[in-house]
Amino acid sequence: MRIPFVAGNWKMNKTVAEARDLVSKVGAQLREIPSVEKVLCPPFTALPALSAMLEGSDIGLGAQNMHWEEKGAFTGEVAPGMVKEFCNYVIIGHSERRAYFGETDENVNRKLRAALKFDLTAIVCVGETLDQYESGLTSEVVRRQISLGFAGTDSAFGARLVVAYEPVWAIGTGKASSAVNANEVLSQVIRPALSDLFGMETAQSIRILYGGSVTASNASEFFTQSEIDGALVGGASLKADEFVGITKAAAK
Numbered sequence: 001m002r003i004p005f006v007a008g009n010w011k012m013n014k015t016v017a018e019a020r021d022l023v024s025k026v027g028a029q030l031r032e033i034p035s036v037e038k039v040l041c042p043p044f045t046a047l048p049a050l051s052a053m054l055e056g057s058d059i060g061l062g063a064q065n066m067h068w069e070e071k072g073a074f075t076g077e078v079a080p081g082m083v084k085e086f087c088n089y090v091i092i093g094h095s096e097r098r099a100y101f102g103e104t105d106e107n108v109n110r111k112l113r114a115a116l117k118f119d120l121t122a123i124v125c126v127g128e129t130l131d132q133y134e135s136g137l138t139s140e141v142v143r144r145q146i147s148l149g150f151a152g153t154d155s156a157f158g159a160r161l162v163v164a165y166e167p168v169w170a171i172g173t174g175k176a177s178s179a180v181n182a183n184e185v186l187s188q189v190i191r192p193a194l195s196d197l198f199g200m201e202t203a204q205s206i207r208i209l210y211g212g213s214v215t216a217s218n219a220s221e222f223f224t225q226s227e228i229d230g231a232l233v234g235g236a237s238l239k240a241d242e243f244v245g246i247t248k249a250a251a252k
């Protein structure tokens, strides 16, 4: 049995005061949904304050990115050990990192290895662009992102691997993928690619999320699909009722 998983990727939103305010609204309600693994990924600047607020709760904290090196002359970057001071999770290879900051599958792989070394659970994002989708390249693109991104990862780390399938055309557009289409990519591309790398048993244990315009009203369509174990939520995670609604849907 894979435990349902819902993570909120706040992206570049919320000051510390705003972040505290949102957590004070969702905290108690999320704690009433113990059957779902819940993670908030605010900007780096809000991590210390939220880690103090969430101490002792079952709500996890994650970073949205990190560097793979442990320290050094990398101006503006944040090291895995620094993330680990506040978080148990990290998002790796989000499509916005790939599109705007030139992240490659090789970078993703380095970050993933660093995350595992520092005992972080890695939420690794994959997904095709609109052009790739329209050209029928979804399987090829996603398969490559998985095989290069996860290369050399020991199957013993299966429990700390989470994959988020986020078709780029569905992110922030209000045009979610159909649940059936997303489930097909998970069952026909992602889980088989994980199985090639880690073997069937480990592949079956890895949580795979859907991300892209998930809301409280469409969440259950996704969560009732056989392969979709949860969601990586962007815009809707900034609204207390929406995020709580999505998490409740994951519990059913």
Ligand code: 13P
Pocket (backbone or CB within 6 Å): 009, 094, 166, 170, 171, 172, 173, 174, 211, 212, 213, 214, 232, 233, 234, 235, 236
């Ligand atoms: P939206 O939910 O805003 O479409 O964003 C999805 C996403 O990118 C989560 O990482």
